[in-house]
Amino acid sequence: MKISNKVYINYFDSISCAGDNSEELFESICKKKDTISVHTNYVKEKSVAIGKILKDKDLNELLFDRLEELLINTKLKDFSNTLLVIGSSVGGMNETERLFFENKNYEKINPKKHPIDAIAYFLNQKYSFYDDVSFSTACTSSANALGYAKEVIAKGIYENVLVIGIDALSHTTVCGFSSLSVLSSKPCTPFNKDREGMNVSEGFGILLLQKQKQKNSIELCGVGYSSDAHHMTQPHPEGLGARKAMENALLNADLTINDIGYINAHGTGTYANDFSELNAINSLFIDKKPKVSSTKSITGHTLGAAGAIEAIISCMVLDKQIIPSNKGLDEIEIEGINYSMETISTEVDYVLSNSFAFGGNNTSLIFGLAK
Amino acid sequence: MKINLEILEASYLFGEKEVENLNTKELVPTMVLRRRLTRAAKLIIELMSKVNFKDGRIIYGTSFGELLATSNILNSILKDDILSPTDFQNSVYNTAVSYSSILQKNTSEILTISSGEETSLKVLKVGSIKALDGDEILLVCCETLNINNIEEVNTCIDFLESAVALKVRVTQEEATINFDDIQNDGYPKAIEHILQIAKNFSNNKKNIIEVEI
Numbered sequence: 001m002k003i004s005n006k007v008y009i010n011y012f013d014s015i016s017c018a019g020d021n022s023e024e025l026f027e028s029i030c031k032k033k034d035t036i037s038v039h040t041n042y043v044k045e046k047s048v049a050i051g052k053i054l055k056d057k058d059l060n061e062l063l064f065d066r067l068e069e070l071l072i073n074t075k076l077k078d079f080s081n082t083l084l085v086i087g088s089s090v091g092g093m094n095e096t097e098r099l100f101f102e103n104k105n106y107e108k109i110n111p112k113k114h115p116i117d118a119i120a121y122f123l124n125q126k127y128s129f130y131d132d133v134s135f136s137t138a139c140t141s142s143a144n145a146l147g148y149a150k151e152v153i154a155k156g157i158y159e160n161v162l163v164i165g166i167d168a169l170s171h172t173t174v175c176g177f178s179s180l181s182v183l184s185s186k187p188c189t190p191f192n193k194d195r196e197g198m199n200v201s202e203g204f205g206i207l208l209l210q211k212q213k214q215k216n217s218i219e220l221c222g223v224g225y226s227s228d229a230h231h232m233t234q235p236h237p238e239g240l241g242a243r244k245a246m247e248n249a250l251l252n253a254d255l256t257i258n259d260i261g262y263i264n265a266h267g268t269g270t271y272a273n274d275f276s277e278l279n280a281i282n283s284l285f286i287d288k289k290p291k292v293s294s295t296k297s298i299t300g301h302t303l304g305a306a307g308a309i310e311a312i313i314s315c316m317v318l319d320k321q322i323i324p325s326n327k328g329l330d331e332i333e334i335e336g337i338n339y340s341m342e343t344i345s346t347e348v349d350y351v352l353s354n355s356f357a358f359g360g361n362n363t364s365l366i367f368g369l370a371k
Numbered sequence: 372m373k374i375n376l377e378i379l380e381a382s383y384l385f386g387e388k389e390v391e392n393l394n395t396k397e398l399v400p401t402m403v404l405r406r407r408l409t410r411a412a413k414l415i416i417e418l419m420s421k422v423n424f425k426d427g428r429i430i431y432g433t434s435f436g437e438l439l440a441t442s443n444i445l446n447s448i449l450k451d452d453i454l455s456p457t458d459f460q461n462s463v464y465n466t467a468v469s470y471s472s473i474l475q476k477n478t479s480e481i482l483t484i485s486s487g488e489e490t491s492l493k494v495l496k497v498g499s500i501k502a503l504d505g506d507e508i509l510l511v512c513c514e515t516l517n518i519n520n521i522e523e524v525n526t527c528i529d530f531l532e533s534a535v536a537l538k539v540r541v542t543q544e545e546a547t548i549n550f551d552d553i554q555n556d557g558y559p560k561a562i563e564h565i566l567q568i569a570k571n572f573s574n575n576k577k578n579i580i581e582v583e584i
Contacts, residue, residue: 044451089463091485093441100445106523115435117487131584133493136436136464136485144482152500156583157372178461227472232407232460244478308549316494350484358460359469361481 003156005298007149008217008370010210011074015059016203017051018299025309026316029298032327032344036187036199036300042174048183051201051300052169058094059204060122066206067127070162074208082160084120084132085149087142087152089304090323091134091171092118101171102217119166130158135279136304139266139349141165142205143355143363147223149209159211165308166204175301176201180233188269188301189328190294191278191339198268201300205308217370218315221350222253228360234272235356238316239280242266245362246284246352253350253366260290260366262323262340265312266356267294268301277354278334289338290352307355307363314351314367321345373584374499376540377542379507380422381572384414385533385558388517393417394486399474407457409437410468410515417470418536424509428469428501432494432512434561436464436525442518467513491535499582507541510564511536514559529557535565537572540548546581548572 012022018035019025028035035051055062076082092113099108111300112121116136124132136142142165149161151292167173177183177200184196209220225248228241251258263285266277281292295313302309325340333337350368384390395413398404398420399405408416419425440462447454460466465483472481482501486493491512498510513534516525525531550567558566572578 036513049413097445097448102450106520111435111524112487115487116485117434121487131496133484133497135482135488137481137483138463138465145471146480148497155500155503157500171448172441172459172462175448175454176444176448176456179428179454179459180457225482227469227478227481229472229476229478231473232466232469241478357465358463358482359465359474361465361469 005154005156007153007220008210008213009220009315010214011070011208013070014203014205014309014312015053015062016299016302016309017201018054019263022312022316026313028224029295029324030322035298042171043178046178047185048174048178049186049199050169050174051199053114056323059166063180064126065206070206070208071122079127079129081130082162083152083158084129085145085161085163085308086119086134086150087145087165087304088116088119088167089136089138089141089169090173091116093172094168095361097171100285113305136186137361138357139303139306140357140361140363141304143365146220146311146365147305147363150220150223153209153211161209161246162310163207163209163238164204165305167202167302167304169202182270184269187328188297190267190269190296191274191326192329193331193333195269195271199300200271201302203302203305203309205305205312207224207308207311213370218318219370220365221368222249222366224248224252224364233358235276237276239276241360242277242280242354243284243360244357249352249364249366255350255366257285259350260352262317262351263290263292263296264314264351264353265292267296269296278337282336291323291340292337293322293324293326293340299313310353311365314353317348317351318367318369321346374582375544375546376499376502376580377538377540378539378541378572378580380456380538382418383423383535383566383569384417385530387496387529388531389530390414391572398479405484408470409461409466411437411513412470414513414534415467415471415511415557416474418511418534422536422538424477424538425475425548426477427509429477429509429511430468430494430498430501431468432462432484432490432530433514434485434487434490435514435516437462437466438516439518473582488560490561491563495564495582496584502539507538509536509538511563513549514561532563533558535562535569536570537565542579544579547577547579550580
């Protein structure tokens with residue numbers, strides 16, 4: 001199929017422990033604000049640092065508010081000509097947990113409100129979308145949602161796609177990552193030699209992708225996918241899958257490694273991820289080394305929402321021409337990477353954002369200034 | 372927009388409690404890997420063997436994901452038991468196809484869709500759009516609902532394990548299979564569209580569907 005429309009991000013919004021909106025998020029990142037808090041009520045006899053949103057409303061209610069704002073701030077009259085693509089790793093799990101822990105049985109669990117589709121089910125109560133689809137590939141869920149949005153607009157199938165990456169905190173994910181011994185008791189420090197692990201967090205990122213370019217559009221230039229075919233939870237130590245995803249994204253964007261000015265790394269703060277991802281970056285970016293940072297030391301790991309939130313961060317890097325630094329990176333363990341040590345204003349044309357997940361599911365996205 | 376797909380191979384499995392007589396031992400000779408497989412992973416690996424699909428893009432659909440691993444986690448947390456790391460790693464929705472990729476050394480794009488009762492319809496739509504690139508793609512859906520006390524929430528599904536696979540590629544030829552009038556009582560609605568197609572597949576004719584996007 002030869003059609004290859006350009007794809008523009010014309011609106012975005014987010015909420016996370018790092019801020020109530022995308023401006024606050026980016027400011028928290030640039031100013032290295034303390035956003036992760038220590039909690040003792042998730043894992044028995046253990047303190048874990050997590051990224052919690054301090055709001056009275058639950059995430060779904062907040063999502064309604066933000067979609068109302070989207071309709072006001074964009075030229076969309078409604079969503080009748082918009083494809084909704086959800087990316088989530090837990091869907092309605094926190095609601096399931098609440099009912100199951102309260103009743104100690106499944107009887108009151110509504111099968112429509114438990115699975116990943118619970119988010120779309122909830123939104124469809126209020127809005128009419130042209131169609132919807134929900135992706136769940138663990139921590140690449142919303143990166144894959146963005147990749148699909150690019151694909152359907154590029155192929156001329158849809159003109160408007162609303163991508164929502166969303167995950168709420170749940171005992172399942174916090175206790176689950178604890179069982180894998182990868183949680184940190186303090187805010188995570190990706191790429192740092194004395195790292196402890198990751199921070200599970202919650203949030204959502206909303207992006208409206210369209211065929212039509214607007215005044216402040218950011219282009220989604222490329223998407224690359226791959227599978228590690230290696231292990232369920234451990235990424236390939238040489239980063240072969242991660243490298244292939246980045247190569248495929250460059251190919252899809254028709255760019256070279258020398259075009260990339262900044263990499264927003266997956267950078268969870270676990271040794272296995274850092275080692276694999278940095279090896280992949282080191283092996284691919286040989287001549288010109290782009291700046292590399294992970295913003296999860298500020299946002300925490302929002303799991304299925306991470307791809308969307310980090311896409312928004314990438315858009316803001318391009319919009320503001322500011323590359324954020326790595327918070328908590330004091331002692332470098334793996335050499336050969338152009339780590340961003342200080343937040344700097346600089347010219348940057350293209351940003352590459354990595355998302356990797358359980359099962360060796362890898363997705364890389366490339367964003368650029370719309371030309 | 373309409374996209375036509377040629378169904379190159381089709382296969383399906385179902386069981387009231389469990390699908391029996393799987394060839395997992397032959398298909399997954401490494402015991403360490405075999406012991407970690409979820410029921411969905413075993414069904415997917417079985418179907419991939421039946422439709423002769425080893426390498427390439429996979430679009431997987433499941434409405435409820437890995438229900439057994441999820442329920443084990445919930446019960447462990449409720450009872451203050453030690454949570455199994457294997458249950459957690461097996462609880463993500465893309466578990467089954469990830470195991471298949473490890474087994475087959477398949478490094479291609481693998482996407483998991485979970486769209487409730489319309490999951491298999493969405494797999495067909497997404498698969499059709501992906502197939503426009505010209506490659507052969509595996510579309511596969513699976514539900515494994517056989518957990519303790521499932522009757523507390525299940526009143527309409529008779530077959531607690533069911534899985535369907537179609538190997539497809541895009542075509543310009545006219546449709547030969549209609550999947551509008553679906554009669555699949557007792558199966559999960561999440562697989563009904565793709566199951567209808569698999570049931571109407573015949574090795575003696577061209578099998579073509581028209582997917583309305």
